[in-house]
Amino acid sequence: MPMSRKIELSFVVPLYNERQVFPQLVQRLADTMAAAAFPCEVILVDDGSRDGTRALIEETCHADSRFRGVLLSRNFGHQRAVSAGLDHARGHCVGILDGDLQDPPETLLEFHRKLREEDYDVVYGVRQRRQEWPLKRFCYWAFYRLLRRLATIDIPLDAGDFCLMRRRVVDAIANMPERHRFLRGMRSWVGMRQVGLPYDRPGRAAGRPKYSFSKLMLLAIDGLLTFSEAPLRIATWFGGLVASGAFAWAVYIFVWRLLGDASDLAGFATLACGMFFLGGIQLICLGILGEYLARVHNEVKGRPIYIVDRRVGFEASDQPAQTLEPAEVAM
Ligand code: UDP
Ligand code: MG
Numbered sequence: 229m230p231m232s233r234k235i236e237l238s239f240v241v242p243l244y245n246e247r248q249v250f251p252q253l254v255q256r257l258a259d260t261m262a263a264a265a266f267p268c269e270v271i272l273v274d275d276g277s278r279d280g281t282r283a284l285i286e287e288t289c290h291a292d293s294r295f296r297g298v299l300l301s302r303n304f305g306h307q308r309a310v311s312a313g314l315d316h317a318r319g320h321c322v323g324i325l326d327g328d329l330q331d332p333p334e335t336l337l338e339f340h341r342k343l344r345e346e347d348y349d350v351v352y353g354v355r356q357r358r359q360e361w362p363l364k365r366f367c368y369w370a371f372y373r374l375l376r377r378l379a380t381i382d383i384p385l386d387a388g389d390f391c392l393m394r395r396r397v398v399d400a401i402a403n404m405p406e407r408h409r410f411l412r413g414m415r416s417w418v419g420m421r422q423v424g425l426p427y428d429r430p431g432r433a434a435g436r437p438k439y440s441f442s443k444l445m446l447l448a449i450d451g452l453l454t455f456s457e458a459p460l461r462i463a464t465w466f467g468g469l470v471a472s473g474a475f476a477w478a479v480y481i482f483v484w485r486l487l488g489d490a491s492d493l494a495g496f497a498t499l500a501c502g503m504f505f506l507g508g509i510q511l512i513c514l515g516i517l518g519e520y521l522a523r524v525h526n527e528v529k530g531r532p533i534y535i536v537d538r539r540v541g542f543e544a545s546d547q548p549a550q551t552l553e554p555a556e557v558a559m
Contacts, residue, residue, distance in 0.1 A: 236266035236320050237340055237392075240313030242306055243285070243327040244275040248435035250284045253327055254295070260333040261294060264340075270295045273313040276303035289541035297540035304534045306439065307409040307447065310389060312534045315402050316542070323392045324411070329433035331390035339392040339425060349420035352391035352412075354384065359431040371448050375413075378456035383416045384424050391415065407526050407533060410451040417455075453519055460520060463513035470506065 239257060246253070261268040272285045272295060285297040298316050300309060310324055321340060325331035331353065339351040358365050372385045389411050393401075400418045401411070416422070439447075453459065 234267050235269050235318050237264065237268045237336070238317035238319030238322045239268065239270045239333065239336065240273065240310060240317055240322060240324050241270065241327045242273045242275055242309035242313060243277060243281050244303060244306070244309070244438045245277045245279040245281060246327045246435060246438070247277075247279045247281050247284060249328050249433050250281060252433050253329060254288055256329060256333050257295075258292070260337060263334070264337055268294060269317070269319060271313045271317050272297050273309045273316075274299045275306070275309035276300055286540050293541060296542055297538075298536060299538045299540065301535040301537040305443065307411055307450075308534045310411055311402075311409055312536065314398050316539070317398065320395050321392055322395070322398045324389050326390070328435065328437075330429055330431070331388075332427070332430070335390075335425075335427050336392055342423065342425060343392055343394065346423075347421065348423050349394045349397050350391060350415060350418075350422040352384070352387045352415070352422065352424050353427045353429075354424040355386045355388060355429045356426045357428045359429065367444075371451075375451055375455070378452060378458040379413070380456060381413070381417055383413050383455065384422075387412060387424055390427075394420075396420070406454070407529075407531070408450045408454050408523055409533065410447070410454050413451055413455045449519065453523060459516045462516065466509055466513070470509070 239260075241253070241257075243250070257270050261270070272288070274282045274285050274297065282299055285295075285299065289295045289297045296316065298312050300312060304312075313324070314322060321343060323336040323339065325333060325336065335353065339353070342348060343351045355368075358368070360368075368386075372383075375383055376385055391412075393415065397415065397418050397420060401414050404414055406414075
C-alpha cells in the first residue's frame with residue numbers, strides 16, 4: 229500500500245507573503261502532528277509570494293517529509309490557493325486553516341475527534357470572539373446575515389473556511405469546475421452530515437493581513453452572486469414599485485386637473501429628480517447584470533483554476549485530484 233493511503237489528516241495552508249509568521253506556523257503544525265496519534269501531512273501552498281516565503285517552504289519540505297509544497301505560478305488569491313491545496317492533499321480527512329495562525333491547528337485535532345467519533349462528514353469552525361477591528365467585525369457580521377437571507381442554500385452563520393472534511397467531500401469540491409470559488413458555500417452545497425464547533429479566533433500571530441479591503445469585497449460579492457439569484461430580481465421588484473408609484477401619481481394629477489388647478493404640480497425640479505433617480509436605478513440594475521455576465525464570461529473561458537509552477541516533496545506518481553488537470557509551467 230503506498231504511503232499516501234495511510235495519511236489520516238492533511239492540513240492545507242495557503243500562504244501569501246507570510247515570511248514573518250512562517251517559523252511559528254511550522255512549529256505549531258509540527259507540535260500538532262506530534263500530538264496526533266495518526267499519520268499527518270501538511271500541504272503548504274505558496275500563492276505567488278514575493279517576500280521569501282517560497283524559499284522557506286522549500287527549505288521546510290526538504291528538511292521534513294511530512295511537509296509538501298505546492299508553488300503556484302503567481303498570486304491567484306486565497307480561495308484558489310486553498311483549492312490547489314485540496315487537490316494535492318491525500319489524507320482521509322483534510323483540514324483547511326489560514327497561515328497566520330488565526331485558525332489554531334490544534335483545534336483541527338478536536339474537529340477530527342468529533343468527525344470520527346460521531347461520524348460527521350464536515351466539522352467547521354464557528355467564529356465566536358474575533359480579535360479584529362470593530363468595523364471589520366461589523367462587515368463580517370452583516371455579510372454573513374445578508375448571505376444567509378439571500379442564498380439559495382443553507383450557509384451557516386459566522387463559519388469561514390476553517391474546517392475538517394472527509395475525503396468524499398474534498399473530492400466533491402475538487403470536481404466542481406467553477407472559477408469563482410467561494411469554498412464555504414461550496415462545502416455547504418455538498419451537504420452530507422455537517423456540524424459547526426465554536427472557537428475563539430485570535431488575532432494574526434505576525435505580519436499584516438494579506439486580504440486587502442478590495443479582495444475581501446470581491447470575495448463577498450462572489451459569495452453573494454454565486455449562491456444567490458436574488459440581486460437579479462431587484463430590477464424586477466424595483467421596476468414594479470416605481471411603475472406603480474408613477475401610475476398612482478398620474479391618477480392624482482388627472483384628478484387634480486379635473487378639479488381645475490394643476491399649475492403647481494408641473495415642476496421642472498420634480499421632473500429632473502424623477503429622471504435622475506430612475507436613471508441611477510437603471511444603471512445599478514445594469515451593473516448587477518454586468519456582474520453576473522462577467523462571471524459567466526469567466527466560466528465559459530474554461531481556464532484552469534490555478535497554475536502550478538513547482539511541487540516540492542511529492543513523488544512523481546502523486547497526481548492532483550482535480551479533474552481539470554492544471555497545466556504545468558515547463559521548467
Ligand atoms: N492568502 C493567500 N492569497 C491571497 C491572500 C491571502 O493565500 O491573495 C492567505 C494568507 O497568507 C493567509 C490566509 O490566506 O494564510 C488568510 O489571509 P489573511 O490573514 O490576510 O486574511 P484575513 O484573516 O485578514 O481575512
Ligand atoms: Mg488572517
